[in-house]
Amino acid sequence: MSTRTRPRAHPDDDSVTYREALREGLREALASDDRVFLMGEDVGRYGGCFGVSLGLLEEFGPDRVRDTPLSESAFVGAGIGAALAGLRPVVEIMTVNFSLLALDQILNNAATLRHMSGGQLGVPLVIRMTTGAGRQLAAQHSHSLEGWYAHIPGLRVLAPATIDDARHVLSAALVDPDPVLLFEHGSLYNAAGILDPSVRSVDLDRAAVRREGTDVTVVAYGGCVSKALEAAEELAGEGISAEVVDLRTLRPLDDATFVGSVRRTHRAVVVDEGWRSGSLSAEIESRICEQAFFELDAPVERVCSAEVPVPYARRLEEAALPQPAGIVAAARRVVS
Amino acid sequence: MATAHGGTPAGTPKTKRPRRARGPTTPSRTPAASHDLDLLRQMLLIRRFEERCVELYSAAAIRGFVHLYIGEEAVAVGVHQALDERDAVVSTYREHGHALARGIPPEAVMAEMYGKSTGCSHGRGGSMHLFDADRRFYGGNAIVGGGLPLAAGLALADRLRGESRVTCCFFGDGAFAEGEFHETANLAALWGLPVLFVCENNLYAMGTALAREHAQTDLAMRAASYGMAAWAVDGMDVHAVERAARGAVESIRAGSGPHFLEMRTYRFRAHSMYDPDRYRPKDEVEEWKRHDPVTGLADGMRTAGLLDAAALEDLEHQAAEEIDDAVRAAEQAPEEPAEDLLLHVTGRHEEAQA
Ligand SMILES: Cc1ncc(C[n+]2csc(CCOP(=O)(O)OP(=O)(O)O)c2C)c(N)n1
Numbered sequence: 001m002s003t004r005t006r007p008r009a010h011p012d013d014d015s016v017t018y019r020e021a022l023r024e025g026l027r028e029a030l031a032s033d034d035r036v037f038l039m040g041e042d043v044g045r046y047g048g049c050f051g052v053s054l055g056l057l058e059e060f061g062p063d064r065v066r067d068t069p070l071s072e073s074a075f076v077g078a079g080i081g082a083a084l085a086g087l088r089p090v091v092e093i094m095t096v097n098f099s100l101l102a103l104d105q106i107l108n109n110a111a112t113l114r115h116m117s118g119g120q121l122g123v124p125l126v127i128r129m130t131t132g133a134g135r136q137l138a139a140q141h142s143h144s145l146e147g148w149y150a151h152i153p154g155l156r157v158l159a160p161a162t163i164d165d166a167r168h169v170l171s172a173a174l175v176d177p178d179p180v181l182l183f184e185h186g187s188l189y190n191a192a193g194i195l196d197p198s199v200r201s202v203d204l205d206r207a208a209v210r211r212e213g214t215d216v217t218v219v220a221y222g223g224c225v226s227k228a229l230e231a232a233e234e235l236a237g238e239g240i241s242a243e244v245v246d247l248r249t250l251r252p253l254d255d256a257t258f259v260g261s262v263r264r265t266h267r268a269v270v271v272d273e274g275w276r277s278g279s280l281s282a283e284i285e286s287r288i289c290e291q292a293f294f295e296l297d298a299p300v301e302r303v304c305s306a307e308v309p310v311p312y313a314r315r316l317e318e319a320a321l322p323q324p325a326g327i328v329a330a331a332r333r334v335v336s
Numbered sequence: 337m338a339t340a341h342g343g344t345p346a347g348t349p350k351t352k353r354p355r356r357a358r359g360p361t362t363p364s365r366t367p368a369a370s371h372d373l374d375l376l377r378q379m380l381l382i383r384r385f386e387e388r389c390v391e392l393y394s395a396a397a398i399r400g401f402v403h404l405y406i407g408e409e410a411v412a413v414g415v416h417q418a419l420d421e422r423d424a425v426v427s428t429y430r431e432h433g434h435a436l437a438r439g440i441p442p443e444a445v446m447a448e449m450y451g452k453s454t455g456c457s458h459g460r461g462g463s464m465h466l467f468d469a470d471r472r473f474y475g476g477n478a479i480v481g482g483g484l485p486l487a488a489g490l491a492l493a494d495r496l497r498g499e500s501r502v503t504c505c506f507f508g509d510g511a512f513a514e515g516e517f518h519e520t521a522n523l524a525a526l527w528g529l530p531v532l533f534v535c536e537n538n539l540y541a542m543g544t545a546l547a548r549e550h551a552q553t554d555l556a557m558r559a560a561s562y563g564m565a566a567w568a569v570d571g572m573d574v575h576a577v578e579r580a581a582r583g584a585v586e587s588i589r590a591g592s593g594p595h596f597l598e599m600r601t602y603r604f605r606a607h608s609m610y611d612p613d614r615y616r617p618k619d620e621v622e623e624w625k626r627h628d629p630v631t632g633l634a635d636g637m638r639t640a641g642l643l644d645a646a647a648l649e650d651l652e653h654q655a656a657e658e659i660d661d662a663v664r665a666a667e668q669a670p671e672e673p674a675e676d677l678l679l680h681v682t683g684r685h686e687e688a689q690a
Contacts, residue, residue, distance in 0.1 A: 045615050046543030069513035069549035070480050070541055098479065101514070136399040136451075138462045140478040308681050312400055312462030313451030319674040 019189040021163045022052050025170035030060050033088060036174065039066040039075055040092030049094045050130060050189050076102035076127065080110050083125040088174055093129040096145045096183065110179040111154030125179045132185040132223045132273055133321055139309035144273040146183040147280035150251040156180045157250040158204065159222035163193040165248060168202045185223030204249050207257040213243035216331050217261040219284055220271040221247035224322055228271050231327035240335055250280060258284065259291045266297040267334040271322050276304035301330040369642045375574050376637065377651050379409040379630045382433045384655045385442060388663065389449065393609050398449040400462045405433035407604035410629035411536055412437040414577025418585040419504055426487040426505040429464035429478040434506055440468045446662035452669035459672045460680065481516030483507065488520050491529035502588050504532040510541025513549050521562040528593035532584055533559065538603045543615040559596035571601030572627040
């Protein structure tokens with residue numbers, strides 16, 4: 001960690017928040033490579049709408065920490081152009097909901113230019129955005145659309161779920177020669193923990209086993225990993241041993257890790273905050289079936305968001321989202 | 337007053353001079369007095385309603401993102417003087433004032449903040465997504481600029497049906513930077529659509545000051561470049577707003593296509609309840625508070641002998657009662673049962689019930 005101290009959620013210990021871990025990664029990237037710059041709405045003077053880039057403007061100046069107008073298509077497209085010209089832009093879009101205004105640039109330019117140019121042009125760009133629900137922000141601020149982006153060839157899609165991943169994900173993303181999308185779940189920013197000093201990097205090609213188990217594999221990512229771990233804890237109390245796999249990278253998927261896990265446990269529950277229909281969970285279930293069908297002792301279960309735009313009212317929002325209780329129930333069904 | 341608005345005194349016509357649509361210059365005292373009293377009543381209600389929202393938010397009775405309109409009341413109330421029932425309104429996430437000025441009952445708005453079934457969006461929307469189909473209030477849009485094309489479509493429908501209705505679309509200076517604005521302005525002007533664009537220029541898009549998001553900060557002039565009539569208006573003066581809106585609406589109804597009003601205003605509070613408001617100089621905020629549209633109108637009326645202490649107290653009392661009732665009703669209202677989670681996703685179910 002830097003010696004520059006920032007207000008901490010827990011000033012009396014060494015813990016850092018997910019937000020601070022991301023900021024530290026950004027600071028490191030800006031300090032170590034002058035091709036890197038951060039741009040987006042309110043990233044500078046305001047400090048980032050979720051406070052991730054707080055203080056970086058003062059440290060690196062307005063050229064490197066660049067406030068943009070509300071023009072998602074224009075500044076994401078400009079990031080693509082700057083990447084084509086050899087810079088390493090990190091573009092922040094406040095939330096995935098607003099990224100749809102830049103979807104054309106992301107899909108039709110960032111993801112496709114390398115192929116359309118016959119390999120002549122690469123777009124080494126990182127786009128960061130918030131995703132997910134749970135804060136009663138209603139439909140237009142709550143959706144989980146990272147699965148859509150995971151559909152697109154040419155992109156790498158990441159969903160850091162832990163403090164360590166948040167800390168180191170950016171440096172790994174920046175060495176990728178292609179566009180990388182980084183999804184930060186809104187409910188994780190205040191999560192705090194101690195950074196593991198032995199962790200120096202994130203292997204973007206590998207999913208991570210966050211808890212070992214023998215009876216059922218729970219596959220999750222991003223904001224649902226902690227819910228899966230909570231469920232696993234409860235299942236352990238009932239004598240069910242659940243293995244929790246954190247996908248970490250949503251595209252390309254690391255089949256080997258989750259299919260390997262299912263081959264050992266013979267049962268699987270897939271947790272996805274996206275809607276079930278046409279979701280990432282469908283892709284994962286499908287790969288499990290394609291690769292380990294005869295290993296399965298039960299049909300794969302999925303715990304997804306209800307097929308409804310996320311509602312505002314707390315009770316309805318809770319009912320719409322995957323919850324630990326739902327994961328526990330699904331795990332019970334597959335092991336029974 | 338408006339040096340912060342680029343040195344141009346607010347209210348200066350940027351392109352064409354707005355037509356004076358207010359009738360005789362010396363109206364008989366009584367109607368003028370009661371009209372002003374009504375303007376004041378509406379602005380006070382909005383102001384006090386939102387102040388109550390602050391308390392309720394601190395008490396965690398209402399949640400989510402809440403964006404207050406405090407300081408900008410003259411815009412909603414003034415513009416609505418020019419609109420009538422047949423017209424449509426498209427709004428943003430900062431829409432409590434627009435919704436109340438549109439006539440959505442405070443109980444329905446408050447219940448929505450509480451996420452209750454009696455809320456105007458049945459608890460699905462919250463503060464940012466107020467809707468009322470009967471009153472032709474089309475939200476409550478939290479994607480910056482997202483409502484603009486809808487306004488063009490509503491107006492297109494009116495045009496195709498030969499209705500002499502106007503669609504009024506509220507949005508901010510931040511939204512003006514989005515492609516959505518420019519695409520819609522072009523479409524509306526090209527097709528001569530009956531849209532009133534009301535840009536609430538409060539000098540900030542979240543933490544970004546106007547001059548740091550716009551290469552050319554004269555928004556009315558830029559809007560005029562699309563070939564529509566456009567003016568800048570002192571958005572802190574409800575009479576100026578009303579005058580400009582009446583002129584524009586009359587002209588739109590007469591078939592002259594879209595009009596644009598840049599309302600020069602200011603929000604006295606932070607962008608949202610989450611915002612620490614570190615980006616605005618304190619003295620700038622204080623300076624603007626001296627042009628408070630509510631006290632400004634009240635002072636003017638007092639000077640003109642149209643308002644005394646008792647009358648003002650009456651209005652305050654009325655507003656407080658209305659809001660108390662709304663809060664009480666919201667607290668007692670039922671929540672939507674979780675079993676109804678999947679309602680209102682597609683129309684089929686609703687049709688089957690009907
Ligand atoms: C497309 C999009 N980008 C970003 C945001 C986040 N955001 C919400 S309000 C806001 C500021 C908008 O400012 P302005 O249009 O001037 O309206 P005001 O809030 O001042 O009324 C921003 C950046 C959003 N909701 N939608």
